[in-house]
Amino acid sequence: MDSPIPPWPVLALALACRPAHAPEPVTADAPAPTTEDAPEPAAADEPAPSNEPAPSREPAPSPTLRLYGTITEIVVHGGDRRRAWAVTLQVEEVREGSFAGTRFSFLVHSPSKSGLEVGARVELRATWVGEGYAVDEWQWR
Numbered sequence: 001m002d003s004p005i006p007p008w009p010v011l012a013l014a015l016a017c018r019p020a021h022a023p024e025p026v027t028a029d030a031p032a033p034t035t036e037d038a039p040e041p042a043a044a045d046e047p048a049p050s051n052e053p054a055p056s057r058e059p060a061p062s063p064t065l066r067l068y069g070t071i072t073e074i075v076v077h078g079g080d081r082r083r084a085w086a087v088t089l090q091v092e093e094v095r096e097g098s099f100a101g102t103r104f105s106f107l108v109h110s111p112s113k114s115g116l117e118v119g120a121r122v123e124l125r126a127t128w129v130g131e132g133y134a135v136d137e138w139q140w141r
Contacts, residue, residue: 066097066124087105
């Protein structure tokens with residue numbers, strides 16, 4: 001059985017950190033673009049188009065998050081022996097930063113030593129580290 005959390009070497013990964021307005025993927029049955037959709041050629045007095053990539057419309061992840069919610073699941077995660085447990089938080093309120101998901105999962109070494117149990121309501125602080133969010137598993141002690 002595959003784990004829903006990839007075994008990256010960070011403490012936590014937001015499973016649903018894509019913004020709600022993320023573009024839909026193109027499917028094989030999508031209609032091909034037509035010439036009607038093509039932009040009109042530039043007029044002679046307009047500057048030539050730039051070869052620089054267009055800025056991404058997807059906002060950058062928040063550098064810090066403060067989420068409040070209920071722990072709904074604590075399961076064994078086999079990807080990282082040092083952090084063998086995956087904890088899932090059902091997000092009820094975003095108190096700091098921007099987070100569009102409803103669930104946030106992160107890895108800990110020992111849920112009991114961290115003071116975490118299913119059904120507990122907690123405030124979680126997380127910091128963006130490039131590949132996901134890092135969570136200090138001792139913040140509840």
